[in-house]
Amino acid sequence: MNSEKIAPKSWWLALLFYAGWLAIGYGLFFILPTSTLVQSWQPPVRHFILQFTFSLYMVGLLTPPVIFITKILSFEKLSWWQIIGGHLIGLIVFTAIYIHALQFSIEQFLGPLPRGFGARMRPPLLPRPDNVASGILQIRLFLNALQHIWQAVFYYLLILGVGYSISFYRKFREREIRASQLETQLINSQLQALKTQLQPHFLFNTLHTLSSLIYEDVPAADKMIRQLSDLLRLTLETTGDQEIPLKKEVEHLKLYLDIMQIRFQNRLQVEITVDENAKTTLIPTLLLQPLVENSIKHGLEATAGKGIVTISASRMAEDVIIVVEDNGPGFTGETDALLQKGVGLRNTKDRLSKLFGAAQKMDIISRENGGMRILIRFPYHAEPWMQNLRGEK
Amino acid sequence: MSKIKIAIVDDEPFARKKIVNFLNESIDCEIIAEYENGREALHYLPDSMPDVVFLDIQMPELDGFEVLQNLQMTPLPLIVFVTAYDQYAITAFDHHALDYLLKPFDRERFEKTMLRIRETFATRSVGKTDERLQHLLGQIDRQRPYLKRLLLRTGSDIYFVKVEEIDWIEAAGNYLNLHTGRKTHLLRETMTNIEKKLDPANFVRIHRSQIVNLDRIKKMQSDSHGDYEILLDTGQRLTLTRTYRDNLLQRFEGR
Numbered sequence: 333m334n335s336e337k338i339a340p341k342s343w344w345l346a347l348l349f350y351a352g353w354l355a356i357g358y359g360l361f362f363i364l365p366t367s368t369l370v371q372s373w374q375p376p377v378r379h380f381i382l383q384f385t386f387s388l389y390m391v392g393l394l395t396p397p398v399i400f401i402t403k404i405l406s407f408e409k410l411s412w413w414q415i416i417g418g419h420l421i422g423l424i425v426f427t428a429i430y431i432h433a434l435q436f437s438i439e440q441f442l443g444p445l446p447r448g449f450g451a452r453m454r455p456p457l458l459p460r461p462d463n464v465a466s467g468i469l470q471i472r473l474f475l476n477a478l479q480h481i482w483q484a485v486f487y488y489l490l491i492l493g494v495g496y497s498i499s500f501y502r503k504f505r506e507r508e509i510r511a512s513q514l515e516t517q518l519i520n521s522q523l524q525a526l527k528t529q530l531q532p533h534f535l536f537n538t539l540h541t542l543s544s545l546i547y548e549d550v551p552a553a554d555k556m557i558r559q560l561s562d563l564l565r566l567t568l569e570t571t572g573d574q575e576i577p578l579k580k581e582v583e584h585l586k587l588y589l590d591i592m593q594i595r596f597q598n599r600l601q602v603e604i605t606v607d608e609n610a611k612t613t614l615i616p617t618l619l620l621q622p623l624v625e626n627s628i629k630h631g632l633e634a635t636a637g638k639g640i641v642t643i644s645a646s647r648m649a650e651d652v653i654i655v656v657e658d659n660g661p662g663f664t665g666e667t668d669a670l671l672q673k674g675v676g677l678r679n680t681k682d683r684l685s686k687l688f689g690a691a692q693k694m695d696i697i698s699r700e701n702g703g704m705r706i707l708i709r710f711p712y713h714a715e716p717w718m719q720n721l722r723g724e725k
Numbered sequence: 726m727s728k729i730k731i732a733i734v735d736d737e738p739f740a741r742k743k744i745v746n747f748l749n750e751s752i753d754c755e756i757i758a759e760y761e762n763g764r765e766a767l768h769y770l771p772d773s774m775p776d777v778v779f780l781d782i783q784m785p786e787l788d789g790f791e792v793l794q795n796l797q798m799t800p801l802p803l804i805v806f807v808t809a810y811d812q813y814a815i816t817a818f819d820h821h822a823l824d825y826l827l828k829p830f831d832r833e834r835f836e837k838t839m840l841r842i843r844e845t846f847a848t849r850s851v852g853k854t855d856e857r858l859q860h861l862l863g864q865i866d867r868q869r870p871y872l873k874r875l876l877l878r879t880g881s882d883i884y885f886v887k888v889e890e891i892d893w894i895e896a897a898g899n900y901l902n903l904h905t906g907r908k909t910h911l912l913r914e915t916m917t918n919i920e921k922k923l924d925p926a927n928f929v930r931i932h933r934s935q936i937v938n939l940d941r942i943k944k945m946q947s948d949s950h951g952d953y954e955i956l957l958d959t960g961q962r963l964t965l966t967r968t969y970r971d972n973l974l975q976r977f978e979g980r
Contacts, residue, residue: 532810533783537737540809540828544743597738599761632736633785 353392386437390430391487398426398488402495419492427484434480510686511718517683518574521618524676525567541595556594563587574687575614575716578645578652582606585624585643592628599638600631606645613652613712616683622676623656623706630660630704647712654708662698677706684710687717728755729846732775734766734792735759735807736784740828744779747835753843763787767876768883771798777842779826782808786885787876790814790865793858795876801855803845805838817864821857871924875903877910886910888923892941892959896934906959929973931955931965939976 405418538560545553566584582604589602624643631639642657677696684692692710699705711717731754733741741759748754758773760766763784770778770792782789789806806825808814818825824838845854874885886903895902896916903910912919920930931937937955944956945965953965953973965973 536809536828537740537783540743540830541737541739543829543831544739544746547746548739548742595737595739599736599738629785 350392350396383434383438386434387430387483390433390437391491394426394429394487395491398422398491399495399498402492402499406499423485423488426488427481430484430487431480514574514683514686514718517679517686518572518617520679521616521621521683522567524679525618525621538591538595545594552594556591559587559590563591573617574718576617577611578606578613578615579611581615581617581620582611582643582645584618585620588621589624589628589641596632596639600628601638601640602628603640603642604644605642607647609647610645610652610712612714614714614716615652615654615710616687619680619683619708620654620656622680626676627656627658627660627704627706630662631658633660648709650711651709652712656706656708657699657703659703662702662704680708684708728753729777729842730755730757730773730775731777731779732756732758732760732766732770732773732802733779734761734763734784734789735779735781736762737781740781740807744835747832748839751839754839763789763792764883766792767795768881770796770802774798775802776846777803777805779805779807782806782811782814790862791876794862794866801858803842803854804858805842813868817861821861821864823854823857823861872922875910875912877912879911888927889938889940891928891938892957892961893938893963894919894928894936904959904961925976929969929976931963931969931973933966933968935963937963 401418401422405415407415410418538556542553542556542560545556563584566587586604589604593600593602620643624641627641628639631641633639640659642655645652645654647653681694684694688710693708695705695707697705697707731748733744733756735741735744738761741761745756745759748756757775758769760769764787766778766780767787780789780792787795789808793801793804804823806814806818806823807828808825809828815825815827824841826834826838872888874887875891877884877886886905890905892904892906894916895904897911899913899915901912901914901916901919903912916930916934916936920928920936923936927939928936929939937957941957941959942955943958946954946956948954951967951970953970955963955965957963
């Protein structure tokens with residue numbers, strides 16, 4: 333997805349390496365034919381070495397375009413037939429350039445290839461019309477030319493293999509990194525939830541409410557102890573699952589909200605609506621927790637009357653839409669600044685984009701008449717999304 | 726003997742109820758008021774004139790300390806701080822020998838506090854705690870140097886302006902005009918005092934009688950006299966005089 337972000341330096345390194353390699357190639361290209369050492373070699377050896385050097389040089393020059401072609405003809409986007417077709421065209425063009433360029437560069441130093449050149453030694457190149465003589469020679473020259481075509485095909489396939497290996501390896505690494513980042517963020521969310529629920533303010537105030545409730549209504553106090561225990565147990569039980577069904581996430585939220593409702597009574601009003609067809613979707617574990625805590629906090633700061641927090645989940649075509657709203661004072665300034673401040677909000681946004689990429693959306697809006705609205709949208713999925721990632725990408 | 730008049734300030738109903746319950750049986754006390762937030766307390770306490778206030782520290786909007794800092798009452802009532810958790814405040818209470826209750830508290834702990842209150846009234850030594858309270862507030866003032874919101878009064882109404890909403894401030898006699906968007910609020914305060922209370926990372930004096938919020942500055946243009954013209958996001962134009970020029974430019978370079 334963002335390979336530049338993951339490995340920015342390897343690109344430059346590769347480029348530098350390649351530039352150096354080409355420089356050496358250029359050097360050889362100019363020095364080799366005139367060097368006394370090469371001149372002193374026997375013609376067959378000289379021709380062979382020249383040809384070998386030039387052909388390697390050609391391969392070097394043609395490597396980036398072929399790698400580029402492997403990038404275009406990626407297995408993620410195209411069908412097998414399109415890829416094979418694309419490479420056939422690529423191969424023909426590659427071979428044509430390879431053979432003609434090789435012939436051209438050799439002729440620069442040895443002069444036009446003489447007739448019978450192929451009869452005495454391995455002729456390196458395609459037959460030219462003016463030095464084709466007898467039928468036998470023609471066949472031999474053709475066979476030799478064929479040999480060079482095979483060479484070109486071999487080189488092409490070699491580069492292609494390297495290109496695909498690199499991109500597969502990179503995809504693999506990317507996925508590994510993404511998975512580990514997701515893992516870290518999940519742990520962050522769990523830690524965040526733990527922090528809020530084991531936060532002295534929450535815990536001691538809840539216990540204080542309980543200690544007062546005991547005098548008023550023993551069954552209600554009993555129930556509240558159960559709710560608090562369930563909440564703490566759920567938060568402590570870190571399963572490590574990236575995603576859980578929305579229904580479960582909402583149940584978890586409800587425990588927290590019920591406790592807050594008892595504590596603040598009619599100062600707080602919480603409305604939860606989850607559409608039946610959205611309940612079954614999976615959602616990143618503890619994704620909503622920090623958002624709802626935020627809204628409660630803001631709602632209680634609502635200056636007039638009571639704090640109202642609304643949580644709703646619905647289906648829209650292939651997507652699930654979750655809205656968390658409060659009637660607090662809202663916010664002034666930029667959304668970015670808000671994300672900078674709120675660790676919970678930022679973590680939520682990061683997790684969504686790591687998991688769903690471009691398929692998700694999270695908006696934070698300050699409502700006209702005060703209050704904040706957080707809107708989250710991601711694809712409906714009943715199977716873990718990471719499996720999706722493994723299968724497709 | 727007159728009863729001890731008690732007021733309770735707490736944003737959680739059951740927290741108030743608990744104190745009400747505990748005081749139900751005491752014949753020498755009377756609960757005269759319950760307030761569910763700092764603003765209410767600040768507004769009504771001077772009228773209800775209680776002898777003792779059970780004051781929750783952690784409340785949204787205006788916390789217990791802010792209530793005390795802005796409370797216009799002399800003498801101050803006897804304050805019993807109530808808090809669930811605030812390590813810093815507890816150390817301060819201990820240091821100034823002020824009474825506090827930690828949530829959750831039980832009957833035994835509560836009665837101890839009541840005993841102390843009764844003693845204080847029996848020996849008429851309310852004034853002493855007043856002094857200790859002032860010291861505490863002074864310390865808290867120093868610990869929280871920069872204001873997050875300003876408390877304003879119009880007649881008997883109390884409302885707040887968040888400092889981040891202020892575009893610029895202008896002196897007008899004994900008052901300050903706080904410009905926030907299209908609105909202007911009047912605050913009785915001096916230029917020097919408000920400059921100290923606002924975070925210098927955000928608010929900078931640009932003129933003998935003007936302070937600007939750095940976040941609102943859109944553009945600055947120098948004129949031929951070495952003064953600068955400042956254009957705010959709101960379209961307002963202000964002048965930065967030479968005396969304060971370095972003051973402002975340093976802030977930007979320091980950032």
